[in-house]
Amino acid sequence: MRGYSLTTRLTVFFSLSSACVLLGLGLLIFSAMDRHFADEDYVLLRDNLRLVEKSIGTSTTGALPAHLRDAYQHHAGLLLHVRDADGHIQYATPGFDFAAALQATPVRHGDMDVIVWRQGGTAYRGIRAGAVAGKAGDSARPVEIVLAMDTDMHEHFMRAFGQSLILYVALAALASGVFGWWAARRGLSPLRAMASRAKAVTGDSLYERMPVEAVPVEMADLAADLNAMLARLQDDFRRLSEFSSDLAHELRTPLTNIMTQTQVALSQPRDAAKYRDVLASNAEELQRLARMVSDMLYLAKMEHGLDLPHKETISVGAEVRALFDFYEALAEDKGIALRLAGDAVIDGDRLMLRRALSNLLSNALRHTPERGKVVVTATRQAGEVEIAVENEGSEIPPDLLPSLFDRFFRADKSRSRPEAETVGLGLSITRAIVAAHGGSISAMSEHGVTRFAMRFPDPDAARALP
CATH class of the missing domain: 1.10.287.130 (Signal transduction histidine kinase, dimerisation/phosphotransfer (DHp) domain)
Incomplete structure (x- = not known):
């Protein structure tokens, strides 16, 4: 059904489910009615059997055939066959062949032996029983009784009921399919609305959104x-x-x-x-x-989530002191003091971490006035290692802080950069390196101090977890 729409599938499922449920219910009712008619037939046969046994018991052996003929030859709807132990037929309903009835295998039904057979296209139900013929003082002889009746009336009713049941199930399945199609169409209309919205999305209309409040x-x-x-x-x-x-x-x-x-x-x-x-x-x-x-x-490599090339345990203090040695000449020219506070270790790539720290230190030295100071702090807090680079100098406007890590971003909107040595990618690279290590970076600038803080997962805290 992969080639059909969801509405068609739901319609078919609704129709089949309704047909199966109604058909099962109809078969249950059909079976119950058939059992009910059978029970009624056997009750009627048992009542008539008692009358036959009474008639047999009150008749002499010699007068039994005549007595039965006078009592039951005109009894409509009942078929009676009586024979003695020698196989002599004492009475048989005229015009009916009891051969099939006598060959039928009896089945126990309550306290009776019942037989069911078909003959000439008609179904019959009967009772097979034994009795004793002869009045008191007469020579008593056992006889076998077969009392039966046709079920034409019941079969006709059941046949008409079955035809009506099939017609009703077909119509009900059709109606369920129609209502199911309507319900599916109405229920899936929000999905079609979402599809039409999705079709309208292009590179120039990415502002389109799905109607969350209008869908189920x-x-x-x-x-x-x-x-x-x-x-x-x-x-x-x-x-x-x-x-x-x-x-x-x-x-x-x-x-x-x-x-x-x-x-x-x-x-x-x-x-x-x-x-x-x-x-x-x-x-x-x-x-x-x-x-x-x-x-x-x-x-591009950093932002595509590549694995760290060489992951090892790194001493933050040692890396910062190595970078201080590299930038010492530049700092002395401007009279800038470089300071390190605290120490910590992280798991990561040494060269990548050194590049991130170098980008922050070079920015700090570039924007720190003469005889200022640059402070690097490394602390552990709440399962994280924070490495912060602070420098004195002019503050960054608050509205520009969220854009500092964008590619090619410069606070100078005119893009004039005489003798600039950077291309505006340093902070973007730094953010990508921190993200590759599973950390985050933020910036703040207030009270004449600008602070960039990198946060990395604390390896000691991670190893302490069970």
Whole structure:
């Protein structure tokens, strides 16, 4: 049924279920009625059997055939066959062949031996019993009695009832199918509405959402999940569009510089010194482009959830002191003090962690005024290891804090960056590295201090779990 619609499937299931239930109920009623008619027939036969036994018991042996003929030859609806122990027939209903009745195997029904057989297209029910013929003082002789009746009236009724039952079940199944189709169409209308909404979703209309309040409870979770998926797609599409625009801008500027300087240099003959200056300037721009491409590739690997290349236990204090040694010359030029407070260990990739710390330290040194200070703290709290980098300097506006980790983000909306050494990917890479380690990063800037805090899972707390 995979090729059929859900409405068709539900309609078929409704129809089949109704037909099965009604047919089962009809068969139960049919069987009960048949048993009821059989019981009525046997009660009637038993009552007449008593009369026959009484007649036999009050007749002499010689007068028994005549007595039975006078009493039962005109008794409509009853068939009587009486024979003695020698097989002599004392009486048999005229015009009826009792051969099949005498050959039928008796079945015990209550306190009687009953027989059922068919003859000439008619079904019969009967009782087989024994009696003693002869009055008191007469020579008593045992006789065998077969008393039966046809069931034409009951069979006719049951046949008509069966035909009516089949017709009713067919009509009821058809009606159930119609009502089931209507209920399925009405019940699945919210799903069709969701499908039409989904068809309307394109790259230019990702704002479309599923009607969560207008759908049944069973579909509300699906609608909410689809809305969440659309929200993620809309956000990712927006970020991709912004990234494409930013990337085009970032690549256009150095490429324009290279082409302009090269064209100017080639416009007329120049001495070797001029050519070297042009080549040196072009080399700087090319290095910047190479660094941008390298950072973008690194960021793409991090954001695709690649496993950590070399996972090991890392001492945060040792890594920070190694970076202090690297940045010591730059810090001394500006008179900036570098300080480390606390220590901790985390599980992760040493080179990746060092790159994240290096990005934060280089940013801090770039924005710290002369004779300021940069403080790195490492603490353990609530099952996490927090590594924070703080620097003094001008505050970042609160409305810009959520965008600090976006690619190519700069607070300067004019994008003017003379002599800039970065391409705006450092914090994005740092966030991706922290996320690859299962952590998170946040930023705050107030009271003249800017603070970036990276939080990683505490390996000691994880190992202590059962």
